[in-house]
Amino acid sequence: MELHVAKDTHQLSENLAAWLSNYIQSKLQTQERFTFVLSGGNTPKALYALLAKAPYNQMIEWEKLHFFWGDERAVPYEDSRNNARMAFDVLLNHVPVNPENIHPMLTDREPEQSAKEYEATLHRYFKGQENTFDLVLLGMGDDGHTLSLFPGLPIVHENKKWASAFFLDAQDMYRITLTAPVVNLASCIVFLATGEGKALTLKSVIEGVYNPDVYPSQVIKPENGELHWFVDEAAAGALDR
Numbered sequence: 001m002e003l004h005v006a007k008d009t010h011q012l013s014e015n016l017a018a019w020l021s022n023y024i025q026s027k028l029q030t031q032e033r034f035t036f037v038l039s040g041g042n043t044p045k046a047l048y049a050l051l052a053k054a055p056y057n058q059m060i061e062w063e064k065l066h067f068f069w070g071d072e073r074a075v076p077y078e079d080s081r082n083n084a085r086m087a088f089d090v091l092l093n094h095v096p097v098n099p100e101n102i103h104p105m106l107t108d109r110e111p112e113q114s115a116k117e118y119e120a121t122l123h124r125y126f127k128g129q130e131n132t133f134d135l136v137l138l139g140m141g142d143d144g145h146t147l148s149l150f151p152g153l154p155i156v157h158e159n160k161k162w163a164s165a166f167f168l169d170a171q172d173m174y175r176i177t178l179t180a181p182v183v184n185l186a187s188c189i190v191f192l193a194t195g196e197g198k199a200l201t202l203k204s205v206i207e208g209v210y211n212p213d214v215y216p217s218q219v220i221k222p223e224n225g226e227l228h229w230f231v232d233e234a235a236a237g238a239l240d241r
């Protein structure tokens with residue numbers, strides 16, 4: 001695991017945008033496509049906005065990128081809580097990605113049906129490959145959740161399905177989410193977390209005993225890929241460094 005600490009959220013987004021651009025372009029020297037899982041939530045918005053602008057909108061070969069989501073709130077696309085809506089508004093509507101290569105988790109059908117369709121898409125994409133995604137970008141909630149893997153839920157321990165849907169009582173909505181198995185087969189996993197409010201949780205996730213029912217982010221352990229944490233000083237404040 002590699003920890004990258006920036007002095008503040010602005011610098012963190014700048015550092016991660018540069019790191020991602022270099023990583024993507026280095027991979028595209030030896031492969032034809034790059035499969036990228038976007039995170040929802042608020043933290044990545046500043047990063048997505050940077051990637052949509054110079055120099056990254058020219059440096060990255062967007063036509064070779066294929067986009068997926070880590071999870072989705074099962075609300076209409078038009079709803080401001082929809083993760084795909086945010087990514088299109090801030091990034092994907094501003095760069096030349098081939099629309100056929102963008103795979104949102106569809107919310108215009110039953111969530112379970114959408115999850116089944118998503119899983120079929122993933123198996124089609126990665127058939128015969130040892131690894132799945134080239135890069136998975138994840139956030140972490142201050143309760144230690146990632147994707148839609150929330151503390152105490154059975155979905156945290158799903159070890160066969162690659163995508164699933166369930167009703168999240170705490171938010172009175174269905175969620176569609178990737179699961180640990182498909183993420184842990186990725187070549188590279190990048191967590192992005194900021195703010196003092198996540199400092200103690202981050203310490204428990206990274207330095208504490210393995211307790212994924214309390215800290216679901218701990219189930220994210222790449223089988224043979226890289227794991228990076230990009231955090232600001234505020235979120236890193238409780239770490240032993």
Ligand SMILES: O=C(O)[C@H](O)[C@@H](O)[C@H](O)[C@H](O)COP(=O)(O)O
Binds near residue numbers: 041072140
């Ligand atoms: O749909 C979501 O909400 C995300 O997938 C979720 O896992 C998010 O990454 C964390 O909740 C952190 O969210 P913030 O970046 O808003 O703190």
